[in-house]
Each structure stands twice: as C-alpha cells, then as structure tokens.
Amino acid sequence: MAPIQNARVLFNSVPKGYPIPGETTLYDTTQTIDLDTVPLNGGFLVKTLMLSVDPYFRGKMRSSEKKSYTAGFEIGSPLDGFGVGVVLRSETHKVQVGNYIYGPTMLHQEYTVFPELGLMQVIEKHANLPWSAYLGPAGMPGQTAYVGWREYSNAKAGEVVFVTSGAGGVGAMVIQLAKQAGLKVIASAGSEDKVKFMQSIGADVAFNYKTTDTRAVLEKEGPIDIFWDNVGGATLDAAFEFAAFNGRFLECGSISGYNTGEEAIKNFHLIIGKCLHVHGILVLPLLPKYYADFYANIPAKLASGEIKYAEEITKGLDKVGDVILAVQKGTNKAKAVVVVAEEAE
Amino acid sequence: MAPIQNARVLFNSVPKGYPIPGETTLYDTTQTIDLDTVPLNGGFLVKTLMLSVDPYFRGKMRSSEKKSYTAGFEIGSPLDGFGVGVVLRSETHKVQVGNYIYGPTMLHQEYTVFPELGLMQVIEKHANLPWSAYLGPAGMPGQTAYVGWREYSNAKAGEVVFVTSGAGGVGAMVIQLAKQAGLKVIASAGSEDKVKFMQSIGADVAFNYKTTDTRAVLEKEGPIDIFWDNVGGATLDAAFEFAAFNGRFLECGSISGYNTGEEAIKNFHLIIGKCLHVHGILVLPLLPKYYADFYANIPAKLASGEIKYAEEITKGLDKVGDVILAVQKGTNKAKAVVVVAEEAE
Numbered sequence: 296m297a298p299i300q301n302a303r304v305l306f307n308s309v310p311k312g313y314p315i316p317g318e319t320t321l322y323d324t325t326q327t328i329d330l331d332t333v334p335l336n337g338g339f340l341v342k343t344l345m346l347s348v349d350p351y352f353r354g355k356m357r358s359s360e361k362k363s364y365t366a367g368f369e370i371g372s373p374l375d376g377f378g379v380g381v382v383l384r385s386e387t388h389k390v391q392v393g394n395y396i397y398g399p400t401m402l403h404q405e406y407t408v409f410p411e412l413g414l415m416q417v418i419e420k421h422a423n424l425p426w427s428a429y430l431g432p433a434g435m436p437g438q439t440a441y442v443g444w445r446e447y448s449n450a451k452a453g454e455v456v457f458v459t460s461g462a463g464g465v466g467a468m469v470i471q472l473a474k475q476a477g478l479k480v481i482a483s484a485g486s487e488d489k490v491k492f493m494q495s496i497g498a499d500v501a502f503n504y505k506t507t508d509t510r511a512v513l514e515k516e517g518p519i520d521i522f523w524d525n526v527g528g529a530t531l532d533a534a535f536e537f538a539a540f541n542g543r544f545l546e547c548g549s550i551s552g553y554n555t556g557e558e559a560i561k562n563f564h565l566i567i568g569k570c571l572h573v574h575g576i577l578v579l580p581l582l583p584k585y586y587a588d589f590y591a592n593i594p595a596k597l598a599s600g601e602i603k604y605a606e607e608i609t610k611g612l613d614k615v616g617d618v619i620l621a622v623q624k625g626t627n628k629a630k631a632v633v634v635v636a637e638e639a640e
Numbered sequence: 641m642a643p644i645q646n647a648r649v650l651f652n653s654v655p656k657g658y659p660i661p662g663e664t665t666l667y668d669t670t671q672t673i674d675l676d677t678v679p680l681n682g683g684f685l686v687k688t689l690m691l692s693v694d695p696y697f698r699g700k701m702r703s704s705e706k707k708s709y710t711a712g713f714e715i716g717s718p719l720d721g722f723g724v725g726v727v728l729r730s731e732t733h734k735v736q737v738g739n740y741i742y743g744p745t746m747l748h749q750e751y752t753v754f755p756e757l758g759l760m761q762v763i764e765k766h767a768n769l770p771w772s773a774y775l776g777p778a779g780m781p782g783q784t785a786y787v788g789w790r791e792y793s794n795a796k797a798g799e800v801v802f803v804t805s806g807a808g809g810v811g812a813m814v815i816q817l818a819k820q821a822g823l824k825v826i827a828s829a830g831s832e833d834k835v836k837f838m839q840s841i842g843a844d845v846a847f848n849y850k851t852t853d854t855r856a857v858l859e860k861e862g863p864i865d866i867f868w869d870n871v872g873g874a875t876l877d878a879a880f881e882f883a884a885f886n887g888r889f890l891e892c893g894s895i896s897g898y899n900t901g902e903e904a905i906k907n908f909h910l911i912i913g914k915c916l917h918v919h920g921i922l923v924l925p926l927l928p929k930y931y932a933d934f935y936a937n938i939p940a941k942l943a944s945g946e947i948k949y950a951e952e953i954t955k956g957l958d959k960v961g962d963v964i965l966a967v968q969k970g971t972n973k974a975k976a977v978v979v980v981a982e983e984a985e
C-alpha cells in the first residue's frame with residue numbers, strides 16, 4: 296500500500312486570550328504514513344477514531360518554561376488528549392490487532408505509532424454504548440466527577456449542592472450523583488438549552504448565569520453545603536458568601552480565568568469562620584482507588600439510561616481548532632467530541 | 641460591706657481601621673456593686689482575675705447587623721472574651737465558692753454575676769502552672785493549635801510546615817507540635833525578638849517577615865507540605881505558590897486584613913493542579929473530640945518545660961484598649977494577658 300496522508304493538528308503559538316484556530320493551532324496535511332511498512336520497533340500502530348476536547352486544553356497552551364500539573368503542548372508538535380483508537384498492527388503482546396485503546400495521550404493525528412501503552416489502556420466497550428461515551432461520562436470527565444464526589448463531597452441526603460458548568464461532561468455527572476444521593480441540586484450553565492438539559496437530568500434549580508444573578512439564586516436557594524466548582528472567579532466568591540457551616544468545596548476547574556486571566560478571590564477569608572473544606576481535584580491521582588468501581592457501575596447505568604448524558608459530536612480532525620475555541624467560550628452545546636474516522640473506513 | 645467600684649471596658653464605637661483606645665473602647669468606672677447583697681437569682685458571683693486579649697476581637701468590633709461566627713460586641717456593653725475568675729458567692733450546686741472558672745464569655749469587668757455556667761467551666765490548675773497559662777498554651781490558643789493540627793495536618797515526619805505568627809499563642813504551639821512530629825519548621829513573625837523566641841522553641845528557619853521576603857524564604861526552604869495560616873493576604877498567596885502537591889492549608893486567622901480590609905487572593909486557582917486541601921479552623925466545634933486528650937497532655941508538658949511558651953502580662957483593666965491595639969498591630973511581644981486582680985486581694 297502506498298503512503299497515505301496523516302493529517303495532524305499542531306500547536307503553533309501561545310495564545311494571549313482565547314485560542315484562535317489557524318493561529319494557536321494549525322491543521323497540517325503535509326505528513327504521510329505507510330501503514331504497512333511504518334516501523335513499530337516493538338510498539339503498535341493506532342488509527343485514531345475520536346478525540347475529546349476539554350477545558351483543560353487551555354492550560355496546556357503555555358510557554359514551555361511554565362510549570363503546571365500537566366505537560367504543556369509543544370510548539371510544532373501535535374496536540375494530545377483523551378481519545379479512542381483501534382490497533383492496526385502490533386509488535387507487543389500487550390496489545391492485539393483490533394483492540395481499542397483509550398487514554399490521555401492520544402495525539403491529534405490520524406495515525407500514531409505508540410512505543411508502549413504508557414498511560415493508554417486497552418478498553419472493552421459496553422454493547423449499548425458508543426465509543427464517544429468513553430470520552431465523556433464513561434471516561435475522564437465522568438471519572439473526575441465520580442472520584443471527586445466519592446472522595447470529598449461527604450454528601451448527606453437533604454443537603455444542598457451547587458454545580459457550575461452543569462451541562463458539561465463533569466457537571467452533568469455531578470448533578471446525577473448528587474440527585475442519587477438525595478441532595479437538592481442547584482446548577483448553572485451559559486445557555487437556555489443547557490438549562491433545559493440540566494433540568495432533564497434532575498437539577499432542582501437550573502439557571503443561566505448570563506441572564507440570572509448567581510448571588511440572588513444562592514441567597515434564595517442556599518446556603519450550599521457542597522460547591523462543585525468548574526469556573527472560579529466571581530461565582531466562587533458567591534459560593535463562599537452563601538456557603539453553609541462545614542461546607543465542602545470541590546475545586547475542579549476555573550474556566551472563567553483560563554483565557555482572560557484568573558480573577559482574585561475576595562471572600563477566601565470566609566473559609567475560617569464557616570469551617571469550610573476546600574479540595575483541589577485531579578482525576579488521575581484518585582482514579583486507582585475508584586477505578587474498578589467506576590467501570591463496574593457507570594457504563595451499565597449509561598447504557599440503561601439510568602444516568603443520562605449529552606454530547607456534541609463534530610466530524611473532522613480539521614475542526615479541532617474550532618471546537619477548542621467553542622469549549623473555551625462555552626458556546627459548545629454539550630461535552631465536545633471530534634470524530635476523526637469511522638470504524639468501518 | 642458598702643458598694644465598691646466595678647470598673648468595665650465598654651465597646652463604644654465601630655472602628656474604621658485599627659481600634660483606638662478611648663474611642664473604640666472606653667474604660668468606665670461609673671458602676672458599683674455590693675458583693676454581699678447583689679442578687680444572684682440562682683447564679684453565682686465571680687471576681688475577674690485575668691483576661692485574654694486575642695486577634696479575633698477585631699472581628700467582634702462590627703455593627704450589630706453583620707453576621708459572623710462569633711457574636712459581635714454590643715455598643716455600650718462590656719467586651720467579653722476568654723478569662724479566669726474566682727467564685728465569691730454561689731446559689732447553684734454546679735459552682736462552689738472558691739472554684740475557678742474559665743471560658744470564652746468572661747466580661748471585661750471586675751465582678752460579674754453569671755446566671756448559669758453556659759460556655760464557662762470550673763477548672764483545676766496544674767500545681768506548677770500559673771493561671772495565665774490557661775489563657776494561652778493551656779487554653780483557647782493552645783487548644784486551637786492542638787485540635788487543628790490533630791484534625792487536619794496529616795503530618796508526616798520529614799515534611800515541611802510553614803507557620804505564620806509563630807510567636808503568638810497559637811503559632812508557638814503549632815511550631816512545637818510540628819517539631820515533635822519530626823517536621824522541618826519554617827516560621828515567621830514581625831520582630832527580631834519574636835524570631836529569637838521561635839528559634840528557641842525549635843523552628844528550623846525563623847524569619848522576620850518585615851525585613852525578609854517571604855517568597856524568597858519559601859522558594860529556598862520549601863515547597864511546603866503544610867501551611868498554618870494566621871495572617872492571610874500576600875503571605876497566603878506566597879504559600880499557594882510554593883505549596884507541594886497534596887499540601888494541607890490550615891486556615892486559622894487572617895490578621896493582615898482585619899484592620900485594613902481583606903486582600904483578594906490571587907493564587908487560589910493553584911489549589912486545583914496541586915490538589916491542595918484547605919480547612920477553616922475554629923476551636924469550639926473540634927474541641928469536644930480532643931478535650932480530654934488535650935488536658936491530659938498539654939498542661940503537664942507546659943509545667944515540665946517540655947512545651948515552652950511566652951506571654952506578655954499587662955496589669956490593669958484600664959489597659960485593655962492599649963493591649964487590643966498592640967495585638968492588632970503585632971507590637972505585643974507574646975500572647976497577651978491582662979491581669980485584672982491578684983488572687984489574694
């Protein structure tokens with residue numbers, strides 16, 4: 296077989312504000328690959344099926360000297376993130392041809408030779424779930440919600456939780472875990488469609504933070520025992536103001552500041568008098584503790600419809616830059632997934 | 641016996657900045673009391689021996705509609721706080737003449753009729769400790785350090801802790817608990833005398849934050865696994881910057897903002913990527929869990945010198961206003977105690 300195109304999405308420049316498609320990232324079609332002859336050197340060759348686009352991408356778009364909890368993207372190299380692919384060839388017994396692999400280090404390109412599994416894993420799909428679910432509620436975002444909630448919420452029936460970005464991959468799962476635990480759920484998002492979706496998955500009080508004052512909602516519906524924070528900034532200050540004594544704050548994201556600079560927090564000192572507990576949440580350190588439990592429970596509940604989810608699927612690797620921008624601006628409709636190739640192709 | 645003077649310290653006006661003696665508080669000698677005939681109505685009469693002056697007083701100097709974790713002082717009424725007194729008369733079996741009582745609701749006046757014990761308790765003194773120690777390391781400040789450290793530090797030998805206000809009643813106890821647990825202790829305070837005291841009780845790195853840059857110290861001696869925060873503001877931001885992964889922040893005070901307004905916190909968002917755990921600490925909710933343990937251990941260790949402490953004793957109820965100001969400005973030399981009357985008088 297002759298070499299074929301191996302299109303990629305490259306990190307091109309560090310953005311000042313929002314990431315601009317074609318400037319921050321470039322869709323590049325100059326590379327080719329011969330699927331039959333490309334050397335594997337003991338590794339395996341994967342065809343990328345779909346990629347997840349997540350809020351944390353913005354943090355990886357930084358100059359290489361800035362440290363953070365994730366490695367940054369490298370200028371001139373493909374982006375990487377969670378994704379699903381199918382194995383075309385393998386020289387390792389750990390991975391068989393036809394296996395599906397999933398994990399956080401999928402490159403944003405059509406075909407990739409992996410020297411080893413590393414953080415990727417071979418994954419089995421539930422018969423009644425699409426692969427895309429493994430990039431959302433059955434994957435990293437769902438796991439983030441699950442492990443954070445289990446580890447730190449200390450939730451009790453009758454308590455009140457406030458969930459931000461409640462229509463996103465993480466927030467939607469938090470809403471449903473909270474309802475299952477018997478809590479009253481206040482949830483916010485940035486469009487009327489997202490409000491409707493949050494209501495459909497059980498939020499007791501769902502509101503559009505762009506048209507409704509968060510402080511007014513919390514004053515009326517709070518105080519809040521648990522705050523699931525995906526946004527930071529003024530919303531976080533409002534949560535401190537209307538937090539109950541002994542409240543738990545699960546700090547998962549701060550997207551209000553990712554593109555425009557982090558806002559300083561004015562109400563931090565209220566932590567003392569209210570005896571609040573604030574926990575930073577990354578999924579990977581907590582995942583081993585809850586891994587078996589998560590996969591034993593969540594995919595089946597998603598397949599049966601007991602847990603609901605929404606996703607916005609975009610076709611084409613060339614659309615990654617647009618999807619990244621939409622996720623940062625919140626103009627995406629639901630958890631963002633980019634389909635790179637159909638399985639049958 | 642004829643009526644005698646019952647001097648008081650009254651809350652007179654809400655301060656805008658630092659509390660001004662004679663304006664924020666007034667020393668008042670207009671009241672008298674007849675110790676033999678004052679009606680007890682089933683309560684008991686106490687002669688005030690000594691009073692504690694603490695940083696949290698500033699938070700109680702607010703207009704009455706502002707809510708907080710402690711009741712505010714009332715304009716025209718005596719201040720209240722931790723103190724020790726001796727019982728002169730009693731009409732309740734719970735309190736005997738000659739008992740000493742201790743607790744958070746001692747009025748700042750020479751004699752007080754208590755209708756009931758309430759939050760006060762009858763207390764036994766260790767033979768080799770003065771009563772003043774029960775307002776410092778053997779009382780509320782020591783208990784705050786003890787319960788906070790036990791509940792939330794999750795300390796492991798070899799870790800690094802940063803303690804602010806390390807020469808104060810709380811901070812000095814934290815330094816010694818941390819050394820006992822095998823940690824490296826970085827400690828800050830606002831004078832060279834306080835630095836020497838912190839060194840004498842075991843701090844490995846003690847510095848004067850007024851003359852040494854906190855960030856530079858933490859960059860060199862950190863990262864810090866535990867931060868004991870008595871000050872808030874820019875110091876807290878520095879602690880976030882140089883916190884280790886999985887660090888614990890014990891939020892006990894925020895005195896940098898009590899008199900000049902709370903500073904907004906710029907580095908809060910670092911909580912997420914470092915998976916930090918931040919806990920607000922009040923002593924009273926945690927005290928029942930550690931009460932027996934505290935009194936079984938700490939007074940004896942203080943009496944033997946195994947745990948050291950410093951105090952600055954000021955004589956005279958009329959000096960309370962000055963001492964309050966010194967504590968807020970940090971110009972006091974050590975844990976502040978005001979002696980109102982000698983026992984033998």
